[in-house]
Amino acid sequence: MIVPAEVVEYDPRWPLWFEEIRARLTPYLGDLPHQVEHVGSTAVPGLAAKPIIDVDVVVPTAELVTLAVKRLVAAGYHHEGDQGIPGREAFALPSDPDHYHHLYVVVEGNKPHRNHVVLRDHLRTNAADRERYAVRKRELAHLLTTDRPAYVDGKSALVEELIATAGGSQPVGGPRRTES
Known part of the structure; x- marks a missing residue:
């Protein structure tokens, strides 16, 4: 399958594609405590994006990561390690x-x-x-066919700004309360 190398307008089929991907993963993950989440630009209605569905298999503890990796490998995915992002195990597609x-x-x-x-x-x-974010991605889209790392780098400052604005330094669910 060829890697999509364009930024396109939002496609309402993307959530349906995610559900198909989740359905394919579910039998392999079975009784493993997990959630499968649609993340990335295709999970945002109205946002222009590369037509690539980003999927997080979320496990509750670090001890379950190895088991999740083994099950996804059994599903035909190829484990690629963290690709330089600690805490995130990446996979290449099955055939x-x-x-x-x-x-x-x-x-x-x-x-x-x-x-x-x-x-x-x-x-x-x-x-x-x-x-x-859509404007920035469109400005950089020409790099997708010649220099994908430059495309990613060109978005990174804005992504970091948006995450910070949205409270990305806080745990999921908001700040944790502490007793005083």
């Missing part, structure tokens, strides 16, 4: 994917999971930032 997607295993509330969810939820509710 017969239904839809192009990125798959990750994360621990609930860890930094990669938190950032995925916080950014997604912020962009779902903030039209101005959603448009700023």
